[in-house]
Amino acid sequence: MAPVVQVRAVTVAFGGLRALRGVDLDVAQGERLAVIGPNGAGKTTLFNVIAGDIAPTTGAVFIQGRDCTRRPSRSRPGLGLARTYQKARAFAGLTVRENVYLALAGHRGRHRALWRSATDRAMRAEAADVAAQVWLSEQVDTVAGELAHGQRRQLELAMAIATRPEVMLLDEPASGLSRGERERLVELLESFDDRLTLLLIEHDMDVAFRIAQRVVVMADGEQVMAGTPEQVRADPHVHQIYLGTEAAA
Numbered sequence: 001m002a003p004v005v006q007v008r009a010v011t012v013a014f015g016g017l018r019a020l021r022g023v024d025l026d027v028a029q030g031e032r033l034a035v036i037g038p039n040g041a042g043k044t045t046l047f048n049v050i051a052g053d054i055a056p057t058t059g060a061v062f063i064q065g066r067d068c069t070r071r072p073s074r075s076r077p078g079l080g081l082a083r084t085y086q087k088a089r090a091f092a093g094l095t096v097r098e099n100v101y102l103a104l105a106g107h108r109g110r111h112r113a114l115w116r117s118a119t120d121r122a123m124r125a126e127a128a129d130v131a132a133q134v135w136l137s138e139q140v141d142t143v144a145g146e147l148a149h150g151q152r153r154q155l156e157l158a159m160a161i162a163t164r165p166e167v168m169l170l171d172e173p174a175s176g177l178s179r180g181e182r183e184r185l186v187e188l189l190e191s192f193d194d195r196l197t198l199l200l201i202e203h204d205m206d207v208a209f210r211i212a213q214r215v216v217v218m219a220d221g222e223q224v225m226a227g228t229p230e231q232v233r234a235d236p237h238v239h240q241i242y243l244g245t246e247a248a249a
């Protein structure tokens, strides 16, 4: 089967700085892939290119086999790709259900039909359903601003799931979470349908290695190595990149 995401020889230059230097990446359907690497390695830039938030300087990006190198981020939900961001995007003054409802409505472009009570009722029920998929059933009527940090992350996942994606890009899903919240997040991501492709950037190695089947290590805008979590964990070069000394392995 063709990869769901293909990145081909992508470079990104910001003025004189080359944030990506010829990156190639294939992601298979249902794969759980973590991209790790030190600060400034180019991880977020790679995500931005895949998500259409920035166009590469050279190279190409294919999603579901379609060339979307120059297509903007708004084209991505239609291609089955959703993204979460490091910064929360939920409306703090709206409930979990209302935030998910807006994500559903935005995806379907049905704003004009919402006055119909049948549509409204069905979408309110569906919003609660999506909230349940991220274990927020008890918080469905809680405003986002009152959620615990980990629950907010769950809500962001729900808002991405509302677009019925086949591929989700998760930008540091565990950052700022407590140990218990990270544990819950890992369990939640593991509970997702096997067919859903997950591509995540994660600084927390424990989280990255537990979720991912394959880990790509980046440094200085390039892929340094890729392998199973075990292979990456055992690689002295990876230790060198992170800790600056091979002896630290």
Ligand SMILES: Nc1ncnc2c1ncn2[C@@H]1O[C@H](COP(=O)(O)OP(=O)(O)OP(=O)(O)O)[C@@H](O)[C@H]1O
Binding pocket: 014, 017, 018, 019, 037, 038, 039, 040, 041, 042, 043, 044, 045, 046
């Ligand atoms: N919009 C921009 N304009 C100029 N330089 C940028 C821009 N975005 C990123 N960079 C630079 O590109 C390089 C790669 O940044 P990027 O954010 O992709 O790295 P990262 O691996 O995600 O790092 P971190 O783990 O700190 O988020 C860095 O040197 C960064 O300063």
